[in-house]
Amino acid sequence: MVGHAFMGAAHSHAWRTAPRFFPLPLTPELTAVCGRDEERVSRAARTYGWSSYETDWRALVERDDIDVVDICTPGDSHAEIALAALAAGKHVLCEKPLANSVVQAEAMTEAAERARAAGVRSMVAFNYRRVPALALARALIEEGRLGRIHQVRAQYLQDWLVDPQFPLAWRLRKDKAGSGALGDLGAHSIDAAQYLTGQRVTSVGALLETFVTERPLPASASGLSGTASAETGPVTVDDAALFTARFDGGAIGVFEATRFATGHKNAMRIEISGSAGSLAFDAESMNELAFHDRSEDPATAGFRRILVTESTHPYLDAWWPPGHLIGYEHTFTHQVRDFVTAVAEGADPQPSFADGLRVQRVLAAVESSAAAGGTHVPVDPRQP
Amino acid sequence: MVGHAFMGAAHSHAWRTAPRFFPLPLTPELTAVCGRDEERVSRAARTYGWSSYETDWRALVERDDIDVVDICTPGDSHAEIALAALAAGKHVLCEKPLANSVVQAEAMTEAAERARAAGVRSMVAFNYRRVPALALARALIEEGRLGRIHQVRAQYLQDWLVDPQFPLAWRLRKDKAGSGALGDLGAHSIDAAQYLTGQRVTSVGALLETFVTERPLPASASGLSGTASAETGPVTVDDAALFTARFDGGAIGVFEATRFATGHKNAMRIEISGSAGSLAFDAESMNELAFHDRSEDPATAGFRRILVTESTHPYLDAWWPPGHLIGYEHTFTHQVRDFVTAVAEGADPQPSFADGLRVQRVLAAVESSAAAGGTHVPVDPRQP
Amino acid sequence: MVGHAFMGAAHSHAWRTAPRFFPLPLTPELTAVCGRDEERVSRAARTYGWSSYETDWRALVERDDIDVVDICTPGDSHAEIALAALAAGKHVLCEKPLANSVVQAEAMTEAAERARAAGVRSMVAFNYRRVPALALARALIEEGRLGRIHQVRAQYLQDWLVDPQFPLAWRLRKDKAGSGALGDLGAHSIDAAQYLTGQRVTSVGALLETFVTERPLPASASGLSGTASAETGPVTVDDAALFTARFDGGAIGVFEATRFATGHKNAMRIEISGSAGSLAFDAESMNELAFHDRSEDPATAGFRRILVTESTHPYLDAWWPPGHLIGYEHTFTHQVRDFVTAVAEGADPQPSFADGLRVQRVLAAVESSAAAGGTHVPVDPRQP
Amino acid sequence: MVGHAFMGAAHSHAWRTAPRFFPLPLTPELTAVCGRDEERVSRAARTYGWSSYETDWRALVERDDIDVVDICTPGDSHAEIALAALAAGKHVLCEKPLANSVVQAEAMTEAAERARAAGVRSMVAFNYRRVPALALARALIEEGRLGRIHQVRAQYLQDWLVDPQFPLAWRLRKDKAGSGALGDLGAHSIDAAQYLTGQRVTSVGALLETFVTERPLPASASGLSGTASAETGPVTVDDAALFTARFDGGAIGVFEATRFATGHKNAMRIEISGSAGSLAFDAESMNELAFHDRSEDPATAGFRRILVTESTHPYLDAWWPPGHLIGYEHTFTHQVRDFVTAVAEGADPQPSFADGLRVQRVLAAVESSAAAGGTHVPVDPRQP
Structure with missing residues (x-):
């Protein structure tokens, strides 16, 4: 490692x-x-x-x-x-x-x-992808429970940069991090959107913003401590990234990734609306999936809070009885399970580097669009 | 009338x-x-x-x-x-x-x-504007409880058009309604965003989409009944409108208005993130306002669910004891109160036609931007 | 009147x-x-x-x-x-x-x-009974959607007496009000429990408590103003009433009525658990009903938030489009509708005085049980 | 082990x-x-x-x-x-x-x-006790943030016995398990109530119920598999336990422990109402604590959803950034930390066997009260 x-x-x-x-x-x-x-x-x-x-x-x-x-x-x-x-x-x-x-x-x-x-x-x-609730969401969409996908709304909301005295950590430097909220948070949203819908983003129209353009340099070399020195330096990445998107299957989407959403700590949220149903997820309640089934009688229809802790849910047979939650690090444990299993079986684990490249191309199109004033920029359509 | x-x-x-x-x-x-x-x-x-x-x-x-x-x-x-x-x-x-x-x-x-x-x-x-929770939100922002406003996220989610057999009511005809979700729903979001933040939208980058382009003509002349005839006609307005925005006070925003958000009936939602706090509202829970106060000790900070039913809350001294809800039509009753009071006092009621024009100009810019492929289009800045 | x-x-x-x-x-x-x-x-x-x-x-x-x-x-x-x-x-x-x-x-x-x-x-x-969500709950139970009813959990939580300086209003005097939280709040819970389940309470084991036993006399004769005088008087009713219950259909229940539940304003809550499903209601979100259908596949089961605003829901065809809320006073409007309709049709409106008497007998049994140290006291079983 | x-x-x-x-x-x-x-x-x-x-x-x-x-x-x-x-x-x-x-x-x-x-x-x-949210609750109560404690409402809701064909596992046999929902679930609620309030239960009035009195014997010796044989045997423990309680500090409480709460998987809930504030917890959202601070201006007061994932929260400095959840097994990891630390320091870890005995005495009083028809039975007050 x-x-x-x-x-x-x-x-x-x-x-x-x-x-x-x-x-x-x-x-x-x-x-x-x-x-x-x-x-x-x-x-x-x-x-x-x-x-x-x-x-x-x-x-x-x-x-x-x-x-x-x-x-x-x-x-x-x-x-x-x-x-x-x-x-x-x-x-x-x-x-x-x-x-x-x-x-x-x-x-x-x-x-x-x-x-x-x-x-x-x-x-x-x-x-x-290894959050059981999102793996369940993918399974439901694959089964056709959402019908034709119309819309994606994805937010990834954090707030650790609201304080202008928070130091210029490596995640705020373009040379180290590539981009800001966009690559750190938005990349997750883009991958989740493409993975869940089975559709690829074809174009994006974007707006990037840096609210605090100068920050104290970190006191320690690692930049992790959160303590600041008296000197300052320029923030070279975005604090917030907003973009609309079109998908190759006809869906449209709206994305927001930000480190300035006061009060939200890790609200990686995604909602998919289809002709037959809807699904919604929030990482701050990561053991839950909201599901609306349009085939229900309207008199008893409504978003269900599925507590994704049943032994029949993805990955959950390995853990605890129903209603006993799992946490953030379990996603990495599941990742290891899937990676090791694929290696042992001579299969290709997912997501592949090609999937990562697809996300990278969307990130690049977002940056191009923002630089061009927001006009929709096509995502490089080549198959890796 | x-x-x-x-x-x-x-x-x-x-x-x-x-x-x-x-x-x-x-x-x-x-x-x-x-x-x-x-x-x-x-x-x-x-x-x-x-x-x-x-x-x-x-x-x-x-x-x-x-x-x-x-x-x-x-x-x-x-x-x-x-x-x-x-x-x-x-x-x-x-x-x-x-x-x-x-x-x-x-x-x-x-x-x-x-x-x-x-x-x-x-x-x-x-x-x-006459929902007590939003009037309270405005008051809190005016008091400075949110500090510098960074971001607006506004959604207006309905789902009554998901059924492709829903007839071509007047709200789906550009000649009668002007636009679709944009003018019907988005107009509320734009006015709320400008009213709450005290900032005006200066430019927008937009994407409009019509998912179902042909619908049965309504069986009745009024087009209200929801029953359809065998003939069809073209839908000439948007089903969904997505746009990003810049405000004159430095805020940025993301807006979504849609009639295809399966499972959402009238989710007029708006959240404002500032340097000192955040506020969030959802019309499907219209007696509540969520408030996050960043001046709180992080150990006990969190979004509060304010039940906006206290006699000290806007308009509420006229109604019921705390915890007893009011409904949608109360917003119109409050509107009458404010309108009649202004007329009697020789004052100008708010929002004025000029405020309405400001919203109209944003709607026009949204349509221009969408027609131009999403590039940010300035909103006509003239003061009426 | x-x-x-x-x-x-x-x-x-x-x-x-x-x-x-x-x-x-x-x-x-x-x-x-x-x-x-x-x-x-x-x-x-x-x-x-x-x-x-x-x-x-x-x-x-x-x-x-x-x-x-x-x-x-x-x-x-x-x-x-x-x-x-x-x-x-x-x-x-x-x-x-x-x-x-x-x-x-x-x-x-x-x-x-x-x-x-x-x-x-x-x-x-x-x-x-005229809250649409509770009328819907009754209808679902009558249809058998909950199966055999096992348990009732009812809370009626208010907090207006937490302040020991709140004056001795008429609701705190046994001679005027009969009892305290028990008759004012608990009576609603008892009627709702009997109405929803279709079962009658047969015995109760109770605990009554008065936390603040002496309060300032009200400054005004009406005792409504909330202002206090310098003199004090004894509180002669309960601040909180807790009781367990048995029903004639085999269900058991637990009830709490209190004016000391800090932070709750009018949380009239009731949940019914049956062999085939569950229902839950909270008056602070009175346009919603939570429903769990046990016949669902566990992989997608969960409590649904039914927004009870569809035109097919009880009373709702008279009001607004889906997602537009109604408030507390609508329950009285619905009551007038049902009362006037029954009078015109020569039918008996519900709930009858006999229903009121049944609740009164439960209240009396609660007081007897509390006085006897909590032992289960049978409710007078006579049919009026 | x-x-x-x-x-x-x-x-x-x-x-x-x-x-x-x-x-x-x-x-x-x-x-x-x-x-x-x-x-x-x-x-x-x-x-x-x-x-x-x-x-x-x-x-x-x-x-x-x-x-x-x-x-x-x-x-x-x-x-x-x-x-x-x-x-x-x-x-x-x-x-x-x-x-x-x-x-x-x-x-x-x-x-x-x-x-x-x-x-x-x-x-x-x-x-x-090692759930960070409950450790935080204890700390807030010790600081006096709730003032005088008036009421406890504790529920522990599961539903795995609703199916009458679920087999007679060891947890349903008095000789192995001692009691049913009471000892398995209610014991947690009693310990939590005493730990959080710092008060001890002095008397209880109880009702125990077994809804399904005969169940299939388990197919396997371990009784864990969930598969059933054709033979049946008697259920010798309670399916649900309801009781009211008095505490030595003047508080009263109501408790429910059940395995028949359809739709609830592990809803270990506890709410404490005091003169200065309230706290509420639900294990199905175990990373959250709801807090109502009565010293707030009523205009902005409300239950806050504290996401208990800050590095300043109990145990959380060892885990992930804010907003990243932990799960059920972390409570055991924290328990090991505290146990090992106490052993190393020659200190007594908490809760002690004496704390366990105190809970046991409450459980015994609950059984006595239920057997005696619900009359309040004192809990053995001896200090171990």
């Missing part, structure tokens, strides 16, 4: 926990974690249960005792690491967004395709 | 009821109602309690025993009736949207300005 | 409004209102639209131009007025609880039975 | 996971798991990560390489195992309810007191 911050903790937990709850065909071993600061990475290895550590990801990629490379670093290093890992014949699980640019994502997707011929698997970590 | 359908019933109730609950300086008399079909209008007069009726609005406007003309007809006749009524020195209350075009709205606004010099009052019926 | 305070305003509105929205076989005339204070009753007559007034209810009862007597006074005068009105051949609508004692309620029920033989109708005003 | 079913899986996960997220003074080692069926226990050891296994708990208790015994068996064996473990000088964590009778619980509490003198620690696993 490369990287050991927030995402590294979540991924480590998932690698440790998946085999305890799911009957996996292969048992993951936590061989080595990688980070540049030796003191911090050695502590991470102990804390998270990795047998060894490296301070150079190139060394990690070359080790013979490693079959899988899990990339949890900021987006600017995804491409380089993934290309090397695939070239070395390692299966790759890469955090989202796939890369910081379409060019990088294309290179990664091509590399993944080539590696695939040699039986090497790759996957991008859109973990919301 | 001109027109006696859904809106006419609501307005009649308001004229009858306002003096029973509010201490009005003048007591409204329900003198005459007007409609083209004598049998139907005479029945409406009896049912709703009007002393007489007319079948030609010109006759109504000329009657000496009438001081106020209340226009509840489809949008295509607003301008003509309002201009005549103002010219005849009658105070005018006009349903929204003010007109079917900016040109009409400009003429009406100019006429209202001229009449005003003679003490004649005019008002456009954006009744959501 | 006798009495013209909070309830009088609601009833007046209902008498005025019912014929405007519902096609009634008879049109109510607001002939006379009665109150002891001439200045106040004359003002009430003007405000609420009554043609005349009386200061002695005996005079009202004797007037030839009156066919219906509507009793909106405190409980201690219900029996005397109702008996006189029935004896005079007037149809009677009486506020709940029917009386302050079982003895009074028995006399009233006997008088109603006698009058009935002469075609004189009587009804007790448990207005929650 | 003794026992390896549902609770065993949760406890194993907690022992493995706590040291990965919390800086523990001691690192737990998963030495041995115990179960009677060798095949099943050996598989459990592998799955859950225990180094060895035993088939006789006496052997486990005698092992020198074991410092802590974690008891996850049905209630009938708690006393025997705990007494032996404490006698052997092992720290003991025991699932709830502490025992199946007061006599057993008294013996356990005395043994725990004696062992304590030798530095041996013991704790009963009321895991809901």
Whole structure:
């Protein structure tokens, strides 16, 4: 595993926990974690249960005792690491967004395709696909319970940047993060919209905004502490991204990703309206799915709050009795289950790098549209 | 009162009821109602309690025993009736949207300005301003409880057109209704956004969509019955309108108005995010306002569900004890209270025709932007 | 109408409004209102639209131009007025609880039975039966959608007595009000439970509590103003009533009525659990009914939020389009509709005085049980 | 660890996971798991990560390489195992309810007191105390944010017994489980009520009910599979328990524990109403706490939905960014953290066996009251 911050903790937990709850065909071993600061990475290895550590990801990629490379670093290093890992014949699980640019994502997707011929698997970590409520939503849509899809409304609302004194962390720097709320949050919404509807975004009309354009530099190098120094620097990414979209199946959508939605902490919400029904989800109530079935008698119709904790719900047979909730990190545990199962079975795990590229192309079109004043910009339609 | 359908019933109730609950300086008399079909209008007069009726609005406007003309007809006749009524020195209350075009709205606004010099009052019926929860929201924003406004997210979700066999009622014909979801629903959202934030929309980037382009003609002339004939005709208005917006105070917004949001009946929702707090409203729970106060200790902060039924809340001292709800028609009763009070005091009721024109200009910009592929189109900035 | 305070305003509105929205076989005339204070009753007559007034209810009862007597006074005068009105051949609508004692309620029920033989109708005003959501709940239970009823959980939560300085209003005096939260709030819950389930309470085990035993005397004679004097007096009724119950159909129930539930204003809640489904209601969201259908596939089952505003829902064809809410006073308007319709058709309106007596007997059993330390006390099983 | 079913899986996960997220003074080692069926226990050891296994708990208790015994068996064996473990000088964590009778619980509490003198620690696993939202609730009450506590309303609603064909599992047999919904669910509610309010229950008036008195015997010996055989047997425990309560601080409460609340899966709900505020919790939304602060201006007061995911909330600094939920098993991980920390520091972990005994005495009083027809029965007031 490369990287050991927030995402590294979540991924480590998932690698440790998946085999305890799911009957996996292969048992993951936590061989080595990688980070540049030796003191911090050695502590991470102990804390998270990795047998060894490296301070150079190139060394990690070359080790013979490693079959899988899990990339949890900021987006600017995804491409380089993934290309090397695939070239070395390692299966790759890469955090989202796939890369910081379409060019990088294309290179990664091509590399993944080539590696695939040699039986090497790759996957991008859109973990919301592994929320049972969203997996159930996908199943219901596939069954036709929503009929023809008319509309998507997706919001991803956070508020951690409302304070103008919050420091200029790496997520606020275009060179490290690629974009702001757009790539960090909007990427999840785009992938979820395409995954759930089975339709692809074909064009977008966008507006990006940065409300606070100058922030204090972080006091610590990592930029994670939340404490600020006296110096300031420019915010080079968006605080909020708004866009409308058209899909290839005739649906339209409206998207909002923001870090300025005061009072919302992680409201990754998506609602799909179809001719036969509707579905709505909010990650702040991630064990629930709202479902409206239009075939119901209007006298008793209404949005149902499905508590997605039944043993027949996706992934839930491994967990607790009905009504006992699961949390955020379970999405990573489910991801490990699916990734390991696919690797063992010689199948391609989903979402693929090609799926990640598709999201990247939408992100690029959003940025183009915003730069062009909002006019609808087509998303590159090529199949990777 | 001109027109006696859904809106006419609501307005009649308001004229009858306002003096029973509010201490009005003048007591409204329900003198005459007007409609083209004598049998139907005479029945409406009896049912709703009007002393007489007319079948030609010109006759109504000329009657000496009438001081106020209340226009509840489809949008295509607003301008003509309002201009005549103002010219005849009658105070005018006009349903929204003010007109079917900016040109009409400009003429009406100019006429209202001229009449005003003679003490004649005019008002456009954006009744959501009279929902106590939204009046409270406005008061909180004026007090500065939200700080700097960053974002508006407005949805107006209905679903009565999902059935492709629903007939081609007048609301689906551009010549009668001007536009579809945009003018019928979006107009409320735009007025609410501008009213609540105190900011004006300066540009919009839009996407309009008509999902069902051909519908059965209505079986009855009125087109209200919901029954359909075998013949079909083209739908000439939008089923859904999506747009992003910029405001003159630096806020940005995202709007959705649709009649295809399966499961939502009248979800007129608006949320305002500011640097010091947030407010959220949903007309399907119209007695509630959600408020997040960022000055709270994070350990106990959260969106509060304010049940807007206290005697200190706007309009509520006239009604019931705390926790006893009011309904949709109360907004019209409140409107009558405010209109009558302003007329009696020689003050200008709000929202004015100028406010209606401002909304009309936003609607026009939305249509221009959609026609131009979504590029942001400036809203005509002239002050009426 | 006798009495013209909070309830009088609601009833007046209902008498005025019912014929405007519902096609009634008879049109109510607001002939006379009665109150002891001439200045106040004359003002009430003007405000609420009554043609005349009386200061002695005996005079009202004797007037030839009156066919219906509507009793909106405190409980201690219900029996005397109702008996006189029935004896005079007037149809009677009486506020709940029917009386302050079982003895009074028995006399009233006997008088109603006698009058009935002469075609004189009587009804007790448990207005929650006219909430569309509860009327729908009753219909669903009658259709068997809940199967065998196992459990009732009823709460009626208010908080207006939490402040120990709130004055000793008439509702806190046993001689005027009979009991406290029990008769004021619990009576609604008991009637709703019996009405919805179709089962009768057979025994109760209770606990009554008065948290604040001494309160300032009200500054004004009416005791309505909420202002307090320096003198205090003893609170002679319960602040909270808790009881468990058994029903004759095998169900069990738990009830709570309280004026000390901080933060709840009028949370009249009832949930019924059956072998085939469940229903839940909360008056603070009175346009909604939650329904769980156990015949659903568990994968998509969940409580549905039915927005009870469809034209096919009880009473709703008279009101607004779907999603447009109605309020508290509509329950009284619906009550007038049903009462007038029954009178015109020569039918017995529901709930009858006998229904009121049944509730009274449960209230009496609750008081007996509480006095006896909580042991289950049977409810007098006689049929009135 | 003794026992390896549902609770065993949760406890194993907690022992493995706590040291990965919390800086523990001691690192737990998963030495041995115990179960009677060798095949099943050996598989459990592998799955859950225990180094060895035993088939006789006496052997486990005698092992020198074991410092802590974690008891996850049905209630009938708690006393025997705990007494032996404490006698052997092992720290003991025991699932709830502490025992199946007061006599057993008294013996356990005395043994725990004696062992304590030798530095041996013991704790009963009321895991809901480790839900961050309830820990926050306790902190707010301790700070005085609720003022004088007036009322408790506690519900624990499940529905897994509604189907009369559900088999007679061990939880439905008095000899194994002690009681039904009362001890399984009500015990949690009683502990939570006493813990949160800081008051003890002094008397209870109760009603117990068994709706389905005869059920099919389970097809498998374990009784866990949910499949049924053709033979039936008597249900010897309650399906639902209802009771009112008085507390030593002047509060009153109403409790319901049921397995027949159709549509509710694990609705462990508790609301506390005080003179200065209210708090409400529902385990089906376990990351949330509702708080009403009566010191707020009524114009902006309302129940707040606190999303209990801030780093300043109890236990949350170890987990994810705000808005990212945790699940049911985290309560066990937190329990391990607190237990291990107390053991390392030579402190007494909470809740103690004495707390467990206090709950047991309330359960006994509930059964006595129900047997006596509901009259209020005092809870044995002795301090253990």
